[in-house]
Amino acid sequence: MSSFPEDFEVETWRLIQLWIAEGFIIMTHGSHKSLEEVGIYYLEELISRNLLQARKRRFNGEIKTCGIHDLLHEFCLIEAEMIKFMHVERTHLPLPEHKHDVHRFSFQTISYSYEDWYELLPLVTRSIYLFSRLDSPFSSLIKPLGKLSIHYRDPNYLHTYLRRFNLLRVLAIFNEGVRSPSFPLVITKFFHLRYLQIRFDGDIPESISELQNLQTLICSGNSSETLPQNIWMMKNLRCIRLREVSYISSPISESILNLEDFSGLCSASCTKEVFSSISNLKRLIIREPFLIQHYFPDLELLDMSSLRKLEELKYSNCRNYCFMDISIKSFVLPTSLKRLTLSMCNYFLWEDISSTFMMLPNLEELKLKRYQTSSDEWILSDNDKFKRLKLLLLSGSSLKRWEASSDNFPNLKRLVLQYCYDLQEIPTDFGEIATLESIELHDCSVTAEDSARKIVQEQEEMGNNPLKLYIHKS
Incomplete structure (x- = not known):
């Protein structure tokens, strides 16, 4: 810590x-x-x-x-220095006469210079945690102009900082100001690297496959829209988290990745060939691409039935316009799913919600955000049951009329409604849900707020367990 x-x-x-x-x-x-x-x-x-x-x-x-508590954090700092586990730079102290005899370094000052970096870090450095800004590595890049000084950032400054540390296992750059215009190719020479967190623009190179020990890849910035084909050769990859939407082509021959976490996958990559080669996934975030080049009009199904270990799925249509509106019925979901979030899906029927998601026996969290439906009524029958659902969130819904009973959500703990301006009321029978702990309303209609207050008041008068009510206005 x-x-x-x-x-x-x-x-x-x-x-x-x-x-x-x-x-x-x-x-x-x-x-x-x-x-x-x-x-x-x-x-x-x-x-x-x-x-x-x-x-x-x-x-x-x-x-x-x-x-961690502040006192324990101070203890960790003292202990880490004493047993030579890690050196932490929090203030600019005079540099030591000799390089620190440790393998792990964490930089938590406002900024750090190349000269200090060079003097402090030994060649055997194994882990670098960077929260500091990196200053320009060469003083020659500071050119006087009259009374002013212009600072030039070497585009390859990360290469300059990192090129000496061939034994790195962990490179975690948390400071968002430390950003490269392209992927620093020197990193592909770090054969022992297991964890990489970096911010850059441009493409991930094919040579990324040289990092055969890499387990975690976290990229932010305007990074690649297409992952290199060679990524299928990285057998130790367990986690890929990308800020941008990225397309991955079908695997080479029968390549299989041991991925458990994939964030930022382009929907056009959601083919049976790709899913069958990453069947160990437990967490997946799918996004629609902005560019039409990755739009496939013949992609009718998002068949994830082969992902038998998948527990969390998030799908987002982040385009401002839709070339293809994927119906709820287009999702073929695995029964292992526990958490599901759908954002900006358009023109589905509320009946599709009931018929599709009730078939998921392990579903505990359902979040529907910023979507447009073809109807404004959600009427649940006595046979409609979300047996294990604990959290239901509806955000930006055009729902007006909602009919449901406590039997439809027997294990619901938390109900969250956001920006439901047209909703007339919350079903009054929700007060009978024995497990319900809270109702939250964020910028909803006055009538919906009144119905929530009435539910809470009735439960108080009956002497039942207190039900928490939160009403928020922008």
Whole structure:
């Protein structure tokens, strides 16, 4: 935890991927648990001992983000220096006479210069966590102009900073100001690299496949719209998180990736050939591309039935205009799905919601955001049951009339309605849902707010468990 600044809130998935990259989690012989599952167990053990703090949790108790108390963070810093585990730069102190005899470095100052970097880091550096801004590596790039000085940024400055560290296992650049105009090719020479988090513009090169030990790839910035074909050769990749929509072509021959997490996949890549080659996925984010070059009018189905381990799916149509409106019925979803988020899907029927998603026996969270429907009524029959649903979020809906009973959502814990300007009322029978803990309304109609207050008041008068009501206005 000393590698993160004080009060830093770290996502669980990121922390566990770093543990795996650092070699703190090792697969034991005969174990049926994945490295991520072992990491979650370790995290829960640390939290149960009050060493770490769970900052955010999901409804099923899963830890979403975590942190550490300030006093324990100071202890970590002292201990890390004492046992030569890591050196943390938080203030600009005089440089040591000799390079630090450690393999891990975290830079948390406002900025850092190339000269200090060169003097401080030994060639055997294995891990770099960068929260600082990197200053221009060459003083010759500062040219005086009268009373002014113009600072020129060397476009290859990341190459200059990194070229000496061939033994790197972890390169995590958190500072968004540290950005390269292209992928620094020097990184492809780091054969031992397991975790890469970087911000750059342009394409991911084919030579990325030289990183045969890479497990986690996190790219932000205006990065590639097409992933290189050679990515299918990277057998150790477990996590790909891309900010931009990226297309991946069909695999080479019968290549299989052990990916468990893929964020930023272009919908045009959602073919049976691709899905059958990444069948270990547990988390997937699909986005519609902006460019028409990746639009396939014959793509009628998003068949994910081969993803039998998939637990979380997010689909977003991020185009301002739609060449193809994918119906809810176009999704063939695996029964393993627990969390589903659909954003900006257009012209589906509320009946499709009932008939499609009720067939998912493990679905716990359903979020529908910024969408247009062909009808403004959602009427659920007695046979319509979302048996395990705990969270229902409707945002930007044109829904007017909603008829449902407590039997339709027997395990609902949280109901969230956002920007439902036309909704007349929340079904009054929702107060009878024994598990319901809260109702949240964000900029909804006055009548919907009144119906929520009436539900809460009736439950209070009956002496039932208190139901929390949150009403927010912009």
